Amino acid sequence: MTRLTGKILVVDDDSAICLVIAEALKRQGHIVRTVGSIAERKEALPVFAPDVLITDVMLPDGDGLDDVAAIIAQEPDLKVIILSAQNTLNTAVRATGQGAFEYLPKPFDLNELSRAVTEAISVRASSHAPRSDGEGSGEDLPLIGRSPQMQEVYRTIARVVSNDLNILVLGESGTGKELVAEAIHSLGPRRARPFVAINMAAIPRELIESELFGYEKGAFTGAMQRSAGKFEQAEGGTLFLDEIGDMPMDAQTRLLRVLQSGEITTVGGTRPVRVNVRIIAATNQDLTNLTAEGRFREDLFYRLNVVPIRLPPLRERAGDVPLLARHFLDQAALGGLPRKSLSDGAAALLELYDWPGNVRELQNLMKRLTVLTRDQEIQVQHLRQVLTFAESLADPSGIGVVELREAARRWAREQLAVGGDMSASELHDRLLGVIEPVLLGETLAAMDGNQIRAAATLGMNRNTLRKKLTHYDIDPAMPLRER
Secondary structure (H helix, E strand, O other): OOOOOOEEEEEOOOHHHHHHHHHHHHHOOOEEEEEOOHHHHHHHHHHHOOOEEEEEOEEOOEEOOOOHHHHHHHOOOOEEEEEEOOOOHHHHHHHHHOOOOEEEEOOOOHHHHHHHHHHHHHHHHHOOOOOOOOOOOOOOOOOOOOOHHHHHHHHHHHHHOOOOOOEEEEOOOOOOHHHHHHHHHHHOOOOOOOEEEEEHHHOOHHHHHHHHHOEOOOOOOOOOOOEOOHHHHOOOOEEEEEOHHHOOHHHHHHHHHHHHHOEEOOEOOOOOEEOOOEEEEEEOOOHHHHHHOOOOOHHHHHHHOOEEEEOOOHHHHHHHHHHHHHHHHHHHHHOOOOOOEEOHHHHHHHHOOOOOOHHHHHHHHHHHHHHHOOOOEEOHHHHHHHOHHHHHHEOOOOOEHHHHHHHHHHHHHHHHHHHOOOOHHHHHHHHHHHHHHHHHHHHHHHOOOOHHHHHHHHOOOHHHHHHHHHHOOOOOOOOHHHO
16 A cells, blocks of 8 residues: 655754654654744745644743644645654643644653654545634643643543533543543533533432433422432533443433433423433443343443543553642642642652552542641651551661662752753663662672573573673672772
């Protein structure tokens, strides 16, 4: 199959990034031109006439997103791919709202960028315009994280905010499923209307239908007057059905009819009521298994699962933990509690925890530390008083994992300060060159020079160990203290 190629204009003030992108795309047969500012972009666009524009957001002479919508209005066939180190949900939504074909956070994957370029050119060639309705928002939203997993969540949200497709948010308890629903609502065209949430697991089974659909006066004992249900309360807005996997089968049947017809009938009522709501459901259960077991309607599952969004557990995005922790400390201060900061060591320790309660557990811990910690800065010792797992992180020598990570970070900062334009790979090689020979030597010494046992301990085969010993000029027969 012949690969589609085109003309690509890359806009980034980092010449190294421009070079890497240009070389990768040229190898695929594309014609590539690079510029470093908005002014240069404006000059190049009419002359170069690219098929795809790849642009950074933060440029020396302004915001690279500001005039993207105007560019697309003038050149509707032009596909725009946004790159940004501002890896927030707002940036993703704003990029989509400006009509961008794709948004990729920095640091980006070259394969992902290459895929996006190929798709953009393919769409252009087939004259299928990407969805570009929806508005950006400058409001701060509670979803926080710069990990690749959260970037994927942001991109999905950005693509669905402007339509009424049903959304199914999947994730463990405490991952922030309701926050996703609130974000979709607050960024979309229904944001001026109500956002109504109902937790299926928190309502007695016999009351779920009256809670959802409302009831008429006299429908049951105690029904003294007509009461609107959640569907009517959410009219024109969004209804969030949390823990949908706990919904009884008879209520599932009624919900399916509402989704099919757009009408509800109150408990005790006879006339259908037309409703206009967007449905976002969420669960921490595996609905596929529930369907197979006959505990969840298959047809309802397919109705709800039009666009699935999986929220990763906090243990899968440990790098986001310090960012979240500091955010929760700021939140606590805004709520009237003392303002606290988090040391780098404490932040590193938090990254090592599994967080079975996910973001909710982290939030509660930050509140507790805000109250219990007398010092202004939360240190490692404060965490070790409240997190039992932390005690196990100290090795017999008294040097803990946290302290080791802190030392590595300080070393990395120092190397970057003196190394100038040193790349991440160069920094990695330099750090490895410092640590690996010591690790190899210590392991060999502990194994009395037995290379087979040392290789097994280090999780490598014997030939790999021998190559590394040769590379670092380590004599396995020499006692460690003489090396």
